[in-house]
Amino acid sequence: MAKPKKTKTGRVLHDPIRDKLVPIEPLDLGKIRSVDDLVRAMGRTAFTARQVGDAADVLEAMARDKDCFVVLTLSGAMTVAKMGLVIADLIDSGIVKAVVSTGALMAHGLVEAAGRSHFRYDPKMDDKELFLAGYNRVYDSIEPEVNLDYIEGITEEILSAWDAAEIISSHLLLERVGEYLLKRAPGRGILKSARERGVPVYIPAFTDSELGIDLALHNRWRRQNGIEPLRFDSYEDFEHFAERMLAQKRRGILTIGGGVPRNWSQQFGVYTELMIRRGFQEPGDLKRYHYGVRICPEPVHWGGLSGSTYSEAISWGKFVPPEEGGKFAEVFDDATVALPLVAGAVFERVGYTSAKKPKRRRG
Numbered sequence: 474m475a476k477p478k479k480t481k482t483g484r485v486l487h488d489p490i491r492d493k494l495v496p497i498e499p500l501d502l503g504k505i506r507s508v509d510d511l512v513r514a515m516g517r518t519a520f521t522a523r524q525v526g527d528a529a530d531v532l533e534a535m536a537r538d539k540d541c542f543v544v545l546t547l548s549g550a551m552t553v554a555k556m557g558l559v560i561a562d563l564i565d566s567g568i569v570k571a572v573v574s575t576g577a578l579m580a581h582g583l584v585e586a587a588g589r590s591h592f593r594y595d596p597k598m599d600d601k602e603l604f605l606a607g608y609n610r611v612y613d614s615i616e617p618e619v620n621l622d623y624i625e626g627i628t629e630e631i632l633s634a635w636d637a638a639e640i641i642s643s644h645l646l647l648e649r650v651g652e653y654l655l656k657r658a659p660g661r662g663i664l665k666s667a668r669e670r671g672v673p674v675y676i677p678a679f680t681d682s683e684l685g686i687d688l689a690l691h692n693r694w695r696r697q698n699g700i701e702p703l704r705f706d707s708y709e710d711f712e713h714f715a716e717r718m719l720a721q722k723r724r725g726i727l728t729i730g731g732g733v734p735r736n737w738s739q740q741f742g743v744y745t746e747l748m749i750r751r752g753f754q755e756p757g758d759l760k761r762y763h764y765g766v767r768i769c770p771e772p773v774h775w776g777g778l779s780g781s782t783y784s785e786a787i788s789w790g791k792f793v794p795p796e797e798g799g800k801f802a803e804v805f806d807d808a809t810v811a812l813p814l815v816a817g818a819v820f821e822r823v824g825y826t827s828a829k830k831p832k833r834r835r836g
Contacts, residue, residue: 497523512818521806528766528802528811529818535725535764536568536823542721543764546738547574548730548779552582552663553591553611554809558827559816561666566825569727571717572667572674573734576682579647579664579674583684584620586654586662587627591616621683627653628687637701641688642709643676661827673717675710677737715741718760725764729808731771731779742791762792765801768808768815 477485489496498517505511509529516526535543545563552560560582563569584591592608592615603610607618631649635641651668658665667674679685692702718724718741728735742761748754771780783801786792793799804811820826 507821508814508817509821512814515814521804521811524802524804524806525811525814528768528804528815529822531764531800531802532568532727532766532815532819533822534800535727535766536566536819538723538725538764540722541725541764542570542718542723543568543725543727544571544573544718544738545569546726546728546730546734547572547578548732548734549575549808550578550581550611550614551729551808551812552578552585553614553616555585555591556809556812557582557585557663558661559813560663561661562820562825562827563727563816564663564666564670564672565827566820566823567670568819568823570672571714572663572672573714573738574674574676575732575734576643576676576679576684579676580621580624580683581616582663583624583627583650583654584616586658586660586665587624588658588660589617589620589623591620624683625687625690628684629691632688632691632703635703637703640709641703641705642707642713643679643684644673644710644713646684646688647674647676673713675714675737677707677710678733679705679707714738715744719745723763724761726762726766728765728767728769729812730769731767731777731781735767736778739786739789739791743789746790759790761790761799763799765792765799766804766815767802768804768806768811770805770807772805 477487479485497519498514500514500518500522505514512526512529515522516530517523518526535541545560547560551557560572564572581591594610594613594615598606598608600610603615609616609618609621627650631646631653647664648668651664654662654665655668664674666672676682676684680689688703688705695702726738739762742759745754745760749756765783767783769779771777773780773782783792783803787794787799792801795801804815
């Protein structure tokens with residue numbers, strides 16, 4: 474094959490085949506027979522579809538790496554949006570080893586796991602009417618106040634049995650909620666699956682949630698009745714997570730949305746580097762994430778962490794650079810669209826279905 478020649482305008486027109494560029498292909502729906510077929514085909518197209526395909530490839534690499542400890546971070550109303558069972562499948566499949574979430578997301582997931590329902594929003598009712606009716610609106614869906622009252626009853630039962638000498642942390646409280654669901658709830662749910670699989674669930678901003686409000690109200694009741702209030706220490710979660718992460722050979726992160734759960738999980742690398750710099754730990758390899766998949770429509774130019782790229786996080790020492798083996802994919806899309814596609818494709822690739830859940834591994 475002849476080398477490209479310079480044209481009269483000074484350009485050298487290359488042959489993409491000679492340059493080994495990867496061709497993209499039309500999406501042929503006639504050849505699609507499964508979620509994985511669709512996602513693989515999307516990965517050979519362009520724009521957000523390609524991002525979905527790339528994300529499935531990286532998540533599959535995490536899932537197949539037996540030395541990789543995968544952290545799932547969750548923000549946004551994913552459980553009101555009925556993504557709870559997809560999240561439970563990520564746990565039941567053995568892919569996800571730890572969950573870091575907003576408190577609201579776990580509270581709404583508890584509603585679902587306890588057998589209660591969320592509902593479609595009826596635009597005929599304005600938000601003032603919804604308040605008076607006890608209907609809390611989450612965009613196009615409704616969380617009835619009676620649901621939150623119901624799960625307050627569950628947390629109250631758990632907190633009433635708590636030994637005041639034992640400090641509460643979010644992962645310990647959610648572990649006991651999971652135990653409650655195992656014994657009392659017939660259906661599936663995130664915390665039930667997490668307890669079955671021995672997967673810790675952390676809520677870094679615990680007081681910013683219905684569960685945090687429930688604990689505050691319970692302690693008010695205890696004080697009114699002359700009973701010692703329960704103590705909550707978020708550093709119990711912080712150190713528990715750090716100890717687990719330090720013990721791993723490789724780490725991966727699957728981020729839905731952003732916010733506190735993403736930052737709290739990513740700052741592990743910063744924390745361990747500072748422990749070395751301040752003399753609390755012997756010098757060694759930096760403890761960074763080797764894999765990352767992020768599904769979030771937040772644009773990078775607003776400057777918030779939710780929209781920041783993995784490349785930016787490399788500058789903070791949170792991720793292994795690609796030239797050193799880091800593998801990352803970012804999908805700028807609504808997670809209610811992208812997450813089922815990415816997760817569904819990977820479940821097919823690794824041979825997981827919810828009907829073939831691995832045996833319980835509580836701990």
